[in-house]
Amino acid sequence: MDRNNLISVEGLARRFPGAGGDDPVTVFDDLWFAAAKGEFVCLIGHSGCGKSTILNILAGIDRPTEGTVIVDGKEVTGPSLDRAVVFQGHALMPWMTTMGNIAFAVRSRWPRWPRSKIRDHCQAYIDMVHLTGSENKKPAQLSGGMRQRVGIARALAIEPRIMLLDEPFSALDALTRGALQDELLDICAKTRQTTFMITHDIDEALLLADRILLMTNGPKARIAEIVVNTLPKGRTRSEFHRHANYYPLRNHLIDFLVSRSEALRELVAGVDPRKPPAVFPRAEEPGQPPAVIADATA
Amino acid sequence: MEESKSRHALALSALLLALFLGGWQLAISGGGGPVPDMDPEYAALMGDIAKGGSALPSPLDVAKEMWRHISDPFYDKGPNDKGIGIQLAYSLTRVLIGFLIATLVAIPLGFLIGMSPLFYRALDPFIQILKPISPLAWMPLALYTIKDSDISSVFVIFICSIWPMLMNTAFGVASVRRDWLNVAKTLEVGRLRTAFRVILPAAAPTIMTGMRIALAIAWLVIVAAEMLVGGTGVGYFVWNEWNNLSITNIICAILFIGLVGMALDQALHGLSKLVTYTE
Numbered sequence: 001m002d003r004n005n006l007i008s009v010e011g012l013a014r015r016f017p018g019a020g021g022d023d024p025v026t027v028f029d030d031l032w033f034a035a036a037k038g039e040f041v042c043l044i045g046h047s048g049c050g051k052s053t054i055l056n057i058l059a060g061i062d063r064p065t066e067g068t069v070i071v072d073g074k075e076v077t078g079p080s081l082d083r084a085v086v087f088q089g090h091a092l093m094p095w096m097t098t099m100g101n102i103a104f105a106v107r108s109r110w111p112r113w114p115r116s117k118i119r120d121h122c123q124a125y126i127d128m129v130h131l132t133g134s135e136n137k138k139p140a141q142l143s144g145g146m147r148q149r150v151g152i153a154r155a156l157a158i159e160p161r162i163m164l165l166d167e168p169f170s171a172l173d174a175l176t177r178g179a180l181q182d183e184l185l186d187i188c189a190k191t192r193q194t195t196f197m198i199t200h201d202i203d204e205a206l207l208l209a210d211r212i213l214l215m216t217n218g219p220k221a222r223i224a225e226i227v228v229n230t231l232p233k234g235r236t237r238s239e240f241h242r243h244a245n246y247y248p249l250r251n252h253l254i255d256f257l258v259s260r261s262e263a264l265r266e267l268v269a270g271v272d273p274r275k276p277p278a279v280f281p282r283a284e285e286p287g288q289p290p291a292v293i294a295d296a297t298a
Numbered sequence: 299m300e301e302s303k304s305r306h307a308l309a310l311s312a313l314l315l316a317l318f319l320g321g322w323q324l325a326i327s328g329g330g331g332p333v334p335d336m337d338p339e340y341a342a343l344m345g346d347i348a349k350g351g352s353a354l355p356s357p358l359d360v361a362k363e364m365w366r367h368i369s370d371p372f373y374d375k376g377p378n379d380k381g382i383g384i385q386l387a388y389s390l391t392r393v394l395i396g397f398l399i400a401t402l403v404a405i406p407l408g409f410l411i412g413m414s415p416l417f418y419r420a421l422d423p424f425i426q427i428l429k430p431i432s433p434l435a436w437m438p439l440a441l442y443t444i445k446d447s448d449i450s451s452v453f454v455i456f457i458c459s460i461w462p463m464l465m466n467t468a469f470g471v472a473s474v475r476r477d478w479l480n481v482a483k484t485l486e487v488g489r490l491r492t493a494f495r496v497i498l499p500a501a502a503p504t505i506m507t508g509m510r511i512a513l514a515i516a517w518l519v520i521v522a523a524e525m526l527v528g529g530t531g532v533g534y535f536v537w538n539e540w541n542n543l544s545i546t547n548i549i550c551a552i553l554f555i556g557l558v559g560m561a562l563d564q565a566l567h568g569l570s571k572l573v574t575y576t577e
Contacts, residue, residue, distance in 0.1 A: 094576065108491075
């Protein structure tokens with residue numbers, strides 16, 4: 001594996017004890033992938049392939065049965081302030097205000113900071129996610145989109161090395177989701193934040209991710225292939241679907257989710273799990289092969 | 299709309315009260331003639347009943363007596379004749395001391411049980427056996443070991459109010475949303491800070507419900523405990539008036555017990571509003 005990788009997942013497996021003395025159920029097995037500093041990686045797969053479990057293991061909340069996660073050269077043994085999590089159901093404390101929720105995280109990171117410094121720091125992130133004016137509102141007084149914005153601000157405010165997002169926009173309506181994707185894109189471009197996100201929204205992955213990991217169905221899920229986003233950087237939600245590579249990419253991902261995720265379970269049997277194939281779906285041009293298969297870590 | 303509804307409810311309440319008072323008045327005034335063949339000595343003992351009247355007072359008698367109690371609640375004419383205010387104060391002091399000690403024991407212990415499945419399993423059999431025991435059953439044991447009737451009744455209040463608070467605290471702590479605990483974990487928040495900043499506020503509404511139930515039970519039990527122990531308190535007052543055969547005073551005391559109980563519950567309800575949150 002490349003030494004420049006910030007996250008390196010090596011041979012990860014998670015098994016749950018079977019019901020009534022049955023054989024243990026292997027949710028996923030022999031998982032290998034990596035993410036470089038500043039990279040945005042998305043994980044797509046059907047329900048039941050253990051996506052959330054993988055994220056929880058990366059966060060240090062759950063432990064793998066086999067394998068290790070190495071972040072910044074160190075094995076993950078538990079939760080860390082270096083890895084911030086944006087939870088699917090926002091997970092804000094309902095008795096705290098917007099400011100209180102973010103300040104709770106900031107004070108955890110810098111316990112010695114004076115009150116005024118914590119306040120200013122929180123305010124900067126509240127402004128960043130466009131929640132200025134809602135500092136003293138409780139989560140119940142905010143809309144779903146605003147709550148998830150607080151969740152993102154809380155994660156960003158502790159200035160983590162890695163941000164982990166577990167289907168953060170899945171509970172939102174399409175318009176709100178779009179607006180939040182734009183903001184996340186903007187923030188990640190500005191801060192060069194290393195981000196790992198779970199989603200099942202193909203357009204979301206194409207807009208945000210540099211690389212998209214495709215998982216086969218569980219049990220015994222594996223990484224089938226790594227799709228490199230061939231859309232140029234600086235994508236915007238209004239323009240990215242006009243690029244020539246958009247439909248080849250999108251079709252590739254839909255094909256995978258609809259039919260190949262099942263079939264690939266047999267296909268991956270022969271593939272070295274340490275080096276899932278990387279694919280570059282793009283518009284066909286004369287004199288160029290349709291989809292180049294290369295080393296995943298190249 | 300809402301306002302007119304509450305006005306209707308108020309009118310209905312007043313109507314029901316008027317019906318009740320009217321029925322009461324009717325019931326006691328419609329007495330029969332003198333009881334025939336009654337021993338004259340016994341008739342003298344029985345007073346009005348022998349003449350065909352009722353020992354039950356009319357609503358107006360009770361109202362007059364209530365007013366007498368309210369206008370002079372704190373007089374003290376010896377051990378058998380103290381104002382209702384003094385008696386209620388005795389009872390309230392016992393209830394509040396017993397309840398406070400129970401709170402100090404039940405909430406930390408409930409935290410422990412709620413957070414640790416091991417403690418939950420270890421303590422569960424004891425709690426299951428101790429919980430259904432009538433608090434008054436402890437009284438003889440308390441009197442024998444403590445040798446002080448005042449402290450014994452405080453102990454009885456303690457033992458009856460501890461269970462609802464213990465169970466509710468344990469339940470509230472055990473059912474704190476996993477998401478919130480995971481947030482604390484990923485932020486590397488220490489155990490103590492998690493307990494005070496996440497678990498306590500999350501479980502506070504459930505704990506407050508337990509406290510309300512406990513205080514209501516304590517107020518029920520104190521009357522019975524004071525009837526047993528005697529000396530002071532509103533329970534003793536009721537029993538003393540029964541010995542005096544003053545039904546009027548008994549009815550007054552019943553009303554006062556109800557009013558104070560309602561005030562206690564409202565006070566805790568006000569407190570619980572401070573800690574409730576909407577998700």
